[in-house]
Amino acid sequence: MGMEDYPRNIMEFEKRFNSEQECRKYLFKLRWPDGFKCPNCSHEKAWETGRGLHHCAKCGFETSVTAGTIFQSTRKPLRLWFRAIWYVTNQKYGISALGLQRALGIGSYHTAWEWLYRLRHAMVRPGRDRISGIIEVDETYIGGKKPGKRGRGAGGKILVIVATQIDGNRIGRIRLKRVTDASGNSLKKAIREMVEPGSTVRTDGWDGYSQLESVGYIHEIVREKSNVGKNLLPECSIVASLLKRWLLGTHQGRALYLDYYLDEFTFRFNRRTSISRGKLFFRLVQQALMIDPVHAKNLVS
Numbered sequence: 001m002g003m004e005d006y007p008r009n010i011m012e013f014e015k016r017f018n019s020e021q022e023c024r025k026y027l028f029k030l031r032w033p034d035g036f037k038c039p040n041c042s043h044e045k046a047w048e049t050g051r052g053l054h055h056c057a058k059c060g061f062e063t064s065v066t067a068g069t070i071f072q073s074t075r076k077p078l079r080l081w082f083r084a085i086w087y088v089t090n091q092k093y094g095i096s097a098l099g100l101q102r103a104l105g106i107g108s109y110h111t112a113w114e115w116l117y118r119l120r121h122a123m124v125r126p127g128r129d130r131i132s133g134i135i136e137v138d139e140t141y142i143g144g145k146k147p148g149k150r151g152r153g154a155g156g157k158i159l160v161i162v163a164t165q166i167d168g169n170r171i172g173r174i175r176l177k178r179v180t181d182a183s184g185n186s187l188k189k190a191i192r193e194m195v196e197p198g199s200t201v202r203t204d205g206w207d208g209y210s211q212l213e214s215v216g217y218i219h220e221i222v223r224e225k226s227n228v229g230k231n232l233l234p235e236c237s238i239v240a241s242l243l244k245r246w247l248l249g250t251h252q253g254r255a256l257y258l259d260y261y262l263d264e265f266t267f268r269f270n271r272r273t274s275i276s277r278g279k280l281f282f283r284l285v286q287q288a289l290m291i292d293p294v295h296a297k298n299l300v301s
């Protein structure tokens with residue numbers, strides 16, 4: 001199997017993932033591309049038990065390909081999970097729990113909701129890289145009608161920092177982050193999480209950005225005037241308006257799970273030029289295997 005092996009369309013998908021065994025085989029190759037390695041003793045030989053576990057030939061430790069991933073301890077078939085991922089990655093504007101429930105014929109709304117929650121987690125690649133190069137940064141308010149006052153609280157609105165990579169004439173990758181306010185400390189912290197040091201960060205003249213040089217960025221003020229929540233720098237403005245439209249269309253603008261929606265939007269936006277939807281499927285399965293399970297008890301209900 002090559003590094004990027006995925007079904008190219010629904011026909012290939014249906015044909016390929018028609019059994020639990022085929023799904024497990026696919027997960028196995030993504031999780032252990034260089035072959036199995038026992039998590040207990042690093043031995044490389046194992047046999048598969050009737051229940052689909054990998055039994056280490058040396059120490060007898062048994063593990064499954066789904067242990068420690070979002071698929072862990074699921075009672076539903078992997079085939080259904082694969083269909084959920086295929087469905088999620090093939091919807092251009094994202095989906096709701098109800099949409100997923102209907103599309104898959106899952107009996108319980110809660111299950112659909114939890115799956116979506118887990119998949120959104122998977123969309124944020126663990127330890128994902130920061131964007132670098134020339135980055136435009138601005139901030140926007142979500143959920144409010146009027147712009148608020150910068151540096152103070154957002155007055156019931158949610159402040160989101162938009163970081164946009166400038167890739168020649170086009171927008172490269174983005175990062176989005178919710179912050180409590182537009183103070184120097186909040187902005188500095190958010191930007192350090194999103195942008196690689198050494199990058200050039202372009203902002204407006206807002207004082208909150210004045211500490212960027214001190215933490216290793218090349219800071220360019222490209223507009224002296226600063227105006228909170230509106231009149232964004234051009235590339236950030238495009239991203240912010242797409243984000244808001246998407247939030248309204250897909251999630252009815254609900255702010256409760258905004259952090260997850262920001263992650264979902266970022267995942268979709270950064271892969272918007274992927275010609276193949278199958279590749280999105282591949283990435284999401286890959287990322288679903290990389291993270292710790294999200295247990296139901298951690299869910300906000």
Ligand SMILES: [Zn+2]
Nearest residue numbers: 038041056059
């Ligand atoms: Zn072992």
